[in-house]
Amino acid sequence: MIAEFEEVKKDVAEGREPSRSVRELLRWFGARRRRAGVVERIEAELEAAGLCTDPHFTTTWIDAPVVFRKLDAAAPAPEAAPVVAPEPGDDGAKPAKPSDVADMTHLVRMLEAANREVISVNPQDPIERAVTLMLAYDFSQLAVMTGPRDLKGAISWKSIGSRLSQRNELKQVSDAMEQAAEVSDADSLFEVTKTVIQREYVFVRASADRRITGIVTATDLSEQFQGLSEPFLLLGRIENQIRRLIQDVFDVDTLRAACDDNDPERKASVTKASQLTFGEYQRIFEREENWAQLGFVACRKTFCKELDEVRKLRNEIMYFHPDVIEDGDFEQLRRFSRLLEQLDQLAG
Structure with a gap:
């Protein structure tokens, strides 16, 4: 077995919870993508070692970290588990087993755009700062935040233009701020597609720690x-x-x-x-x-x-x-x- 996997097994056995990227986990098994046979093999090896990953390695971005824990440790947060449509006669939907996750849905957090650093401005920042950042990064919009979890809104070329068209004086970011749409990183990618198309962009909030982790635009989709x-x-x-x-x-x-x-x-x-x-x-x-x-x-x-x-x-x-x-x-x-x-x- 690959030395890195043995090191992770040892760390977990000693009470630690090491993290590695999904890409690194795949590399241990000679793979570059989460192909069906590869996923089955990794799941079997993890189970044999008494380990699981949080989140499940099939439900997150390939370069995102996953935490290795004992198999009997607490499962990922309920909102991260996809839902299986009920069969006729069932009482209702039920959470998916981790091994079934990849076959059922694609989550927002699997997208690279949902895992990029979010460039933001403060509502009290001068409007020139927002304009400069959008020009420098070639962005059409920016998050307006007061902390990594505190999304106050957004500012965009569209919001700036609409305010100027009404001869509004723009001094601070708050003068051109608009409401921001957000989705959970555990939402189905296909379910949020309509929202992204309608709003042109959405911010992504992590279901685990409530941080804003990325922005998904219509272009990304x-x-x-x-x-x-x-x-x-x-x-x-x-x-x-x-x-x-x-x-x-x-x-x-x-x-x-x-x-x-x-x-x-x-x-x-x-x-x-x-x-x-x-x-x-x-x-x-x-x-x-x-x-x-x-x-x-x-x-x-x-x-x-x-x-x-x-x-x-x-x-x-x-x-x-x-x-x-x-x-x-x-x-x-x-x-x-x-x-x-x-x-x-x-x-x-």
Whole structure:
């Protein structure tokens, strides 16, 4: 076991509560993202060591610290636990088990923007200070605070402009202050999206210690969702390209042969390529006789190796965790899509 993990285990055993970043925890297990298999392995190792993290390492920003505690220690604050929608007949919603958290929701605190240092001004500061800070940091707004937990409002170019348009004299920040919208870092990212779009920005308050930990803007959300959606779009394109390659080449018997024999009912229902799973596409290409029928002047083994990498990446992306997708993963998808496009053109 990695030395750093052994050190954490020792610290907890001696009554301390060490903290490490989620990224460091992942590094101990040779990972860079919270992929499904990686999460399962880390949870198993933590449980075997009698440890847990607070907050759960799947529900916070990748560079945020988590505290290691004994497994029987107090669980994270209730408001940090996602809620599972009740099934018909249930009395109501119930808190999620930590191991289920990542499969159910994405919390505001997972965003980098929710964990950035908040640049603020005091209500009694001269208006010039706010203007200078917004220009220096290229911000459209600033928090107006009297302490790390005391959010009094916000000042923005919009609030300044609206006051000046009414010929108001602006001397202090309070003269141009507007009401600030805030959300909890334990709120669902998808639930607060509408608020962010309507208000253009919201401040994030930590559920644990009530500190203001960041500001999430509409721009932050658009960048986040672009990063989440692009791999899905690439995968959709790849699946459509694969279907085009095989849909007019193989008969129904060949398509069904790629299906699992342990599910005869589903196997009998398959009549076209679009009904196959990604793994079943892979089994079609792996058969030499099928490859020969396609007539590609290309290496089957190399193609199948690339396809298998895409399949693995697809399974990880479907986990839909807001950790940043590495550029290398995007390039893997783009490269394979280009290969499929070229094979399609050559075959035509």
